[in-house]
Amino acid sequence: MAGKKSEDISFDVVNVTVVSLLILMILYPLYWVLIASISEPNAVNSGNVLVWPVGFSLSGYQKLAATPSIWRAYRNTVVFAVVGTALNLFVTICGGYALSRPQLPFRGLIMKFLIFTMFFNGGLIPTYLLVKNLNLLNTMWAVLLPTTLSVYNMTVARAFFQSSVPDGIIEAANIDGCGNIRTFFSIVLPVSPAIVSVLVLFHVVFRWNEFFAAMIYITKPEGFPLQLVLREVLVSSQAAAQNLAGSGGDSKAIMEIQRQAQLIKYAAIVISTIPMMVIYPFMQKYFVKGIMVGALKG
Amino acid sequence: MKTNKSAKLTRAWDLYILLIPALILLIVFSYGPLYGLLIAFKDYSVTRGIWGSKWVGLKHILRFVESYNFFNLLRNTLTLSLYSLLAGFPIPIILALLINKLNFRKYKSFVQTASYAPHFISTVVLVGMLRIFFFPGTGLVNHVMTFFGGPDFDFFGSADAFKHLYVLSDVWKTMGWGSIIYIAALSGIDPSLYESARCDGANKFHMLIHIDIPSIVPTIVTLLILNVGSLMNVGYEKAFLMQTPLNTEASEIISTYVYKVGLQDAQYSFSTAVNVFNSAVNCLLLVAVNRFAKKVGETSLW
Numbered sequence: 202m203a204g205k206k207s208e209d210i211s212f213d214v215v216n217v218t219v220v221s222l223l224i225l226m227i228l229y230p231l232y233w234v235l236i237a238s239i240s241e242p243n244a245v246n247s248g249n250v251l252v253w254p255v256g257f258s259l260s261g262y263q264k265l266a267a268t269p270s271i272w273r274a275y276r277n278t279v280v281f282a283v284v285g286t287a288l289n290l291f292v293t294i295c296g297g298y299a300l301s302r303p304q305l306p307f308r309g310l311i312m313k314f315l316i317f318t319m320f321f322n323g324g325l326i327p328t329y330l331l332v333k334n335l336n337l338l339n340t341m342w343a344v345l346l347p348t349t350l351s352v353y354n355m356t357v358a359r360a361f362f363q364s365s366v367p368d369g370i371i372e373a374a375n376i377d378g379c380g381n382i383r384t385f386f387s388i389v390l391p392v393s394p395a396i397v398s399v400l401v402l403f404h405v406v407f408r409w410n411e412f413f414a415a416m417i418y419i420t421k422p423e424g425f426p427l428q429l430v431l432r433e434v435l436v437s438s439q440a441a442a443q444n445l446a447g448s449g450g451d452s453k454a455i456m457e458i459q460r461q462a463q464l465i466k467y468a469a470i471v472i473s474t475i476p477m478m479v480i481y482p483f484m485q486k487y488f489v490k491g492i493m494v495g496a497l498k499g
Numbered sequence: 500m501k502t503n504k505s506a507k508l509t510r511a512w513d514l515y516i517l518l519i520p521a522l523i524l525l526i527v528f529s530y531g532p533l534y535g536l537l538i539a540f541k542d543y544s545v546t547r548g549i550w551g552s553k554w555v556g557l558k559h560i561l562r563f564v565e566s567y568n569f570f571n572l573l574r575n576t577l578t579l580s581l582y583s584l585l586a587g588f589p590i591p592i593i594l595a596l597l598i599n600k601l602n603f604r605k606y607k608s609f610v611q612t613a614s615y616a617p618h619f620i621s622t623v624v625l626v627g628m629l630r631i632f633f634f635p636g637t638g639l640v641n642h643v644m645t646f647f648g649g650p651d652f653d654f655f656g657s658a659d660a661f662k663h664l665y666v667l668s669d670v671w672k673t674m675g676w677g678s679i680i681y682i683a684a685l686s687g688i689d690p691s692l693y694e695s696a697r698c699d700g701a702n703k704f705h706m707l708i709h710i711d712i713p714s715i716v717p718t719i720v721t722l723l724i725l726n727v728g729s730l731m732n733v734g735y736e737k738a739f740l741m742q743t744p745l746n747t748e749a750s751e752i753i754s755t756y757v758y759k760v761g762l763q764d765a766q767y768s769f770s771t772a773v774n775v776f777n778s779a780v781n782c783l784l785l786v787a788v789n790r791f792a793k794k795v796g797e798t799s800l801w
């Protein structure tokens with residue numbers, strides 16, 4: 202390492218600059234929503250909020266806190282995320298382990314049946330009709346059950362057990378007269394926190410952000426998860442404001458409604474996104490590993 | 500060796516207890532809807548059920564192919580997916596190559612963490628943010644445009660702007676997450692390669708071109724095949740959320756159409772037939788691309 206080449210130094214300078222610009226592009230919109238949510242709405246709308254919050258105001262959050270439908274939706278989403286993640290984790294981790302063992306009878310055949318569904322599925326209507334015929338509409342099971350088995354996550358779990366758990370400890374347990382089920386729960390699972398963390402993260406994020414299934418299967422407002430209410434606040438309220446404009450209310454009232462709607466939007470984005478933003482950096486080393494394990498086998 | 504083999508042959512039926520929940524869900528919620536695909540070839544009636552409804556063969560698929568908006572839907576779907584592929588596929592690779600060459604470990608890990616952030620926001624929030632930033636009169640993008648003397652443009656009211664909004668916001672959301680797999684592949688490069696290259700007088704740029712890029716080509720090809728194979732799978736969530744009465748001409752794609760005629764108009768058989776058509780095209784694409792990759796290089800999926 203005798204002195205850096207000048208070419209290498211210019212390479213580093215260009216590289217750091219380009220990467221920094223990209224990161225700025227990625228983070229700025231998120232940062233902007235955060236500062237807009239605590240700024241004066243008029244300053245935000247006239248384009249004066251760029252780097253720092255202008256005219257500190259929490260009225261967006263106060264408005265949001267006073268809306269019961271948001272709280273109900275938040276609770277529903279937490280229930281969906283907790284129950285859905287627990288179910289998925291149980292199914293994929295147990296199944297993934299069974300499939301990782303060469304002693305499983307008909308293992309190859311079952312894998313084929315599983316992989317097939319990754320490429321071919323019934324699609325929207327047949328799934329909807331099935332859920333409807335099972336009388337699950339307007340229950341959380343309609344949203345959770347059709348996506349509880351994730352073949353992709355199960356193959357990630359399978360690949361993990363194959364590559365990261367030494368065969369020796371499993372065989373030793375078997376020789377000691379430990380059945381496969383006990384071996385799994387008392388020997389294999391305790392040494393596999395990484396795969397549990399990966400699957401928990403993947404699934405919590407999926408459930409937290411899921412929107413379409415809830416829109417199709419849940420029609421009663423009291424069962425709406427957060428994303429459905431967010432859709433009304435973020436995407437549809439413009440239409441509501443425009444409707445009002447069309448029916449000829451006076452312009453001041455319309456302006457005020459638009460101002461309020463705008464305020465609530467920033468606050469709604471922040472409170473719905475913060476939980477995921479806070480969790481993921483702590484799980485980073487696990488999900489990077491999970492993606493690698495999944496990619497090696499996929 | 501021999502004992503190992505005989506151990507493998509001891510069948511362990513108790514493992515099925517662990518597999519049963521997955522198998523039940525597989526049969527009910529994966530193969531159940533596959534059976535339901537039959538209605539694409541029948542006139543489904545709720546009272547008669549899937550099996551009892553009358554067979555009509557390819558009637559529904561032909562009706563879709565001959566319908567007046569068939570080419571429009573196909574064009575919109577392919578425009579979005581090809582544009583997404585062209586813009587969205589290379590960028591994570593470039594990002595990974597650049598991040599891999601960063602020297603300061605702390606900055607490198609900050610960059611990685613920061614680049615994943617958009618992956619964790621929901622589609623609803625993403626579309627909500629787009630509407631805020633691109634709203635005429637008050638949106639930040641419009642403020643910037645008018646500041647530089649440009650027009651105040653209604654992005655969501657324009658069919659031409661739709662595809663750019665759709666694809667570029669997707670690139671923004673997925674580039675960091677998509678780079679993970681390439682960074683992982685790059686971290687597996689043998690350090691002695693760099694050392695001998697340095698002895699031969701190579702600088703960092705030479706190493707990027709002659710060591711880094713060739714070493715991730717297999718990963719690139721595999722992901723490219725998978726991506727082309729799902730070219731027709733443009734998800735309904737985002738396009739549906741971004742639709743406005745003024746941009747449907749460009750934003751109506753096959754999947755949103757399936758949702759509309761299927762669930763809103765309750766034309767179950769017709770909508771399922773549209774989906775079957777879509778899957779069939781996808782399947783053909785995957786097989787064709789894989790065959791092509793096999794011929795050109797060594798990498799293929801099977």
